[in-house]
Amino acid sequence: MTRALITLATARVSGEVVPARAQMATTLGFHIILASLGIAFPTTVLLAEFIGLRRHNETAMRLARRWSQAMGVLVAVGAVTGTVLSFEMGLLWPGLMRRFGAVLGFPFDVEGLFFFLEAIFTAIYLYGWRRLSGWKHWASGVPIALSGICGAMSVVAVNSWMNQPGGFTERDGRIMSVHVWQVFFNHAALYEMPHMILAAYMVTGFIVAGVYAAGIVRGRRDRYHYTGFSLGFVPAAILTPFQIFVGDTAARAIAHDQPVKFAAMEYVARTSRDVPEWLGGVYLNGQIYGGLKIPYMDSLLVGFSPSTKVVGWDSVPPADRPPAVWLIHLCFDAMVGLGFLLLLGGLWAAFEWWRRRHLPPQRLFWLLGSLSGLVAVVAMECGWVVTEVGRQPWVVYQLQTTAQAATTNGGILASLTVVIVLYAILGVATILILRMLARRWRHGDADQTDVPYGPRPRPPERSVPERTSAEVAS
Amino acid sequence: MPATVGAILLTGITLYAVLAGADFGGGLWDLLAGGDQRGRSPRQLIDQSISPVWEANHVWLIFDLVIFWTAFPRAFAAVMIGAALPLWLAAGGIVLRGAGFAFRKEITRLPWMRAAGATFALSSLMTPFFMGTVIGAIATRGIPPNPTSTNQHAWTNPTAVLAGLLFVAACGYLAAVYLTGEATRRGDRRLLAYFTRRAQAAAVVAGALSLALLAELHGSNRVLYSRLTGRALPLVILAALCGLGVLASISAHLPRFEVRVIAALGVATVIWGWGVAQYPVLLPGTGLTLDNASAPRSVLVALVGVFIAAVLVIGPSLALLFTLQSRGALQPDEAGLLMAADRIGGARPASGPRAKLPHEGLKGAIVALFAAVVYLRNRRRER
């Protein structure tokens, strides 16, 4: 009760909490898409280059070269949006940093190390196409892929530590000692790290597949498009069952470690046995509207027996429960549902391949394929909403509330507005530029000049192709 | 141990300043390069020398931020609240600069290309300026130990604004000096002359601003001033010597590589002069020192470990990057700007900048110097 009162009291500390949360969610939700591409896209490009070099496959080689051009744009946007986050850790959550900066700092320091490697070798890889030969160039890309994975582990270490804090001692609000590796490999890290890295690979693979599937749907059924599709789709589809397995493990761990979050995910109002599983359904004022109820299923999933006891949110006072349980639950269901949808897509392709040695000819498959990137992104965003909103009202689980962490400075509403506008422009511009690149590749105009703008030194021999002006204008 | 980590942090700040600072300075010269026609060749040089390295250089900022909050969390939180607005603006500058730079390479329509280029160039000024004001706010005791909101005066006072201007000028100075080296490597005499004049101008402006800042500190933080002219004096003198040395050697067209190193050294000594003058205080006027505001020992040990790992792993990688870059092995691939160029094709082949124009830089420098003198005299009179 006193705890609840304290929480209530501190919730009033600053009116900036809600806009600060909204801003964190916006910037992170944006960054995570580029981060996923930053983690896994280099591997995809390397895969294409590998096939190109090994099998003298011109198509794969061309894809690798073009993709690395897109990678240049994506990495830049990933880097600047990530930098904003680094500032925001302090600018939005100074309370968190003041108290726990020394603890959660170490994984971030390690992350910095990997960002360096990533940035350095990305530069060598992207700008080395002309002068570094074959395998040497390929090898310059390997550190990017590895540091992407290690960098992701480091950031996720921070997030999982916020879910399962430990590895330090505190006296009178001062951190006395820190075991840095216990912080890094905290309890939640064991499932969050693989789950996020697999998500990054799925998101990237399905986005790549989606781009070429969309081309195939529009009738561009050529070797180039099929190769591009397969290079993205095959690895992503293979990883999907593993992702589901890890997610299932995560859910069981959460039922144990963060029971209130789990209760919100699964609509468990009261601690009890024989708990049903709700698929969909909106929880409002103690009522569940709609949705499909599967008796005993939740208990079965948690403890492999219908009589397993599941902790409900009635185990903590109302102030310690997350807001908007319906959001958490629906996002969880969406993630799981979309995960299974992607699994089905993979199975379909595998089946056709097994029977007939080619990809499914059905149009429905390609329509699904062209949406698969979007589907994976939505699944990932939903997963983050579950994690972050499900942890509320805590920013560091059971140690610090979000309200205590938030800045006391005014004006977050203003920065939130600026961020939304700026990121909207950034997002649209990124997509437009990638489309422009693709169009240019299609027309074989991917020639190069090295002047930012301004006339070329020599008037080019070729005249402007008729279509380009119309294309550009469109 | 806290002092070691403090030194690591200052090293990181120095590297960010001398590496990424030059990339921001490139934006300044891009901004001042004039129209499409006139600015073509300097812009090209700027673009090619920044492109492969700016992201790696930028990571030093991330490194500095995370070391700061890990090692000195209370001071970090105080700065983040006490100087929030300029920090937001600096972060905004980073987003706009990075995105503008990356986008304009891939855009094909001239108006959009210009818009992206202008975004890149203008925002290149924002970040150093506002970061300078934050440092100025710290130096003038504008950050209390437990602020609840930003005191806008802290970063808009004359010292802080001068610090901001100095940061911009120093970035431009570094960029121009580095670019003379780049022009020499390519044997482009016209651009060499072009950036030599700009380097001279920037050196004069940066020197003037440094002196002005020092004079201003006399009023706004007497302790820091007396230490800068006391125990940090050798560094201050070294900084001045470096500046004069660079000025002399670029004017005499001496070998370029050493000049670049001396220019960087000059900026580094200014930063270390500040560090030495302030030691062991983290935030002047707050009682937060390296010792009493630092993280537990185990964290600091881990930080030193990370730094050693960085030296061992990042050092050789960076060396590889810069070597490849300086050998011209890193070139843009297929960055297609052909179509826009085609449409404005038929234009005269661009000649380099006309010999007369660069003097605008010098003129600007003289005007700035004059303004600084007038300003100082007025300040003196006010007292």
Ligand code: HDD
């Ligand atoms: C491609 C994306 C994707 C897919 C298909 C799935 N997930 Fe997921 N999930 C994520 C992407 C993701 C994520 C965005 O990456 C999260 C957020 C935090 C994290 O570590 O991973 C996440 C979090 C997350 C959490 C919360 C972790 C926490 O709060 O710490 C659980 C319980 C699951 N997932 C469970 C599943 C299950 C049972 C799935 C079965 C289909 C599943 N996920 C598919």
Ligand code: HEM
């Ligand atoms: C490892 C990296 C991450 C860290 C360190 C982190 C940290 C934080 C912090 C400090 C907050 C504010 C406090 C709070 O509301 O609990 C927050 C909120 C939030 N974050 Fe994360 N986050 C991470 C990853 C992500 C990602 C990738 C997303 C993607 C969508 C995300 C989505 C959100 C959302 C939606 C909120 C608002 C939750 C709410 O206030 O209800 N987070 N995060």
Ligand code: HEM
């Ligand atoms: C789960 C969440 C996150 C993951 C998986 C992730 C991963 C990544 C990756 C892979 C990159 C490289 C970008 C690219 O190459 O395109 C990146 C960039 C960056 N991220 Fe994140 N990130 C996450 C959240 C965060 C958070 C919470 C912060 C800060 C507090 C952050 C700070 C940064 C910074 C500063 C960069 C730029 C580094 C550079 O200059 O190269 N990220 N992130």
